[in-house]
Amino acid sequence: MKKIYSVKFKVILCLLLAILFLSCATSGAIQAEEFFAIGMAYYDLGNYREAERWLIRARQSDRTVVASEYNLGRIAFETGRYGDAARYFEGILVRDPLNVMALRAAAYSRIMNGDLSRADTIYRRVLTLVPESADDGYNHALVLYSMNRFSESEAVLNRYPHALDENPANILLLARVQKAQEKVEAVDSYAKWLSISAEPGAGELNEYAQALEAGGFFARAIEQYQAAVNTLSEGTDLERRAAIRFDLARLYLSADPDNPMGMSELETAVSEGFSDTSLLEILLRDLRIRSENRDEIRRILEQLQGRR
Secondary structure (H helix, E strand, O other), X not given: OHHHHHHHHHHHHHHHHHHHHHHHOOHHHOOHHHHHHHHHHHHHHOOHHHHHHHHHHHOOOOXXXXXXXXXXXXXXXXXXXXXXXXXXXXXXXXXXXXXXXXHHHHHHHHHHOOOHHHHHHHHHHHHHHOOOOHHHHHHHHHHHHHOOOHHHHHHHHOOOHHHHHHOHHHHHHHHHHHHHOOOOHHHHHHHHHHHHOOOOOHHHHHHHHHHHHHOOOHHHHHHHHHHHHHHOOOOOOHHHHHHHHHHHHHHHHHHOOOOOHXXXXXXXXXXXXXXXXXXXXXXXXXXXXXXXXXXXXHHHHHHHHHOO
């Protein structure tokens, strides 16, 4: 706590000295550097409104325009004005098109603003300048994945094999783009991710189970669906638990129709809040399900429809 107060005291002292200098100087001697110093002192104090006011004045000078624009962009970003942030960062690029820091900031601002197409274009520029950057490669691949350009996303990730050997985020994204393309390789990628992931979440385990199921690895898929259920708490995550339990029940009922766990899991899912009648209707049309189980599913469906 003393250290925090010490830092704040130093910032305030710098601010007071800068203002004192300006008050003593003649108008012709006032330099943009002092405006910038005051703006950054306010920025460090978290007073973004005052910081913005002084940085706007500081950017009138060629000597401080780039630093001022960059920090105005930071303020806009931190206050949720992502479009303004992108325009500040892209303004720097007009003067300095090779400024990698501004390119990265502009790309991330475009992501936050929902302009993925523009973010894609900017990341291509970044990777032309720093092609070895696995972090920028991951971000670009993530943008492409979000645009449903899965094969392109996979191609970008494969340029960084070292990151795919040790970085869980990169490996998980690779698994997802492979799964989206219905590639059986997704199973191995999810398994690799799981082997080095510190705390796998229910959502990721559920994805892995879906990939295993799509690949025909039913026993392993059941294990992962169950692991996903066990990861979620019985209180706050009840709805998600119910949805995953339904997937588990569906797989038991279709892939192992003689196993009584199928109906047991389905009844548990419904008791925990599962109520998607459209999925139950699809399940009823699965010819692999035994007739007596189909009768029970129809009864559950009618009960849920009667509640509406």
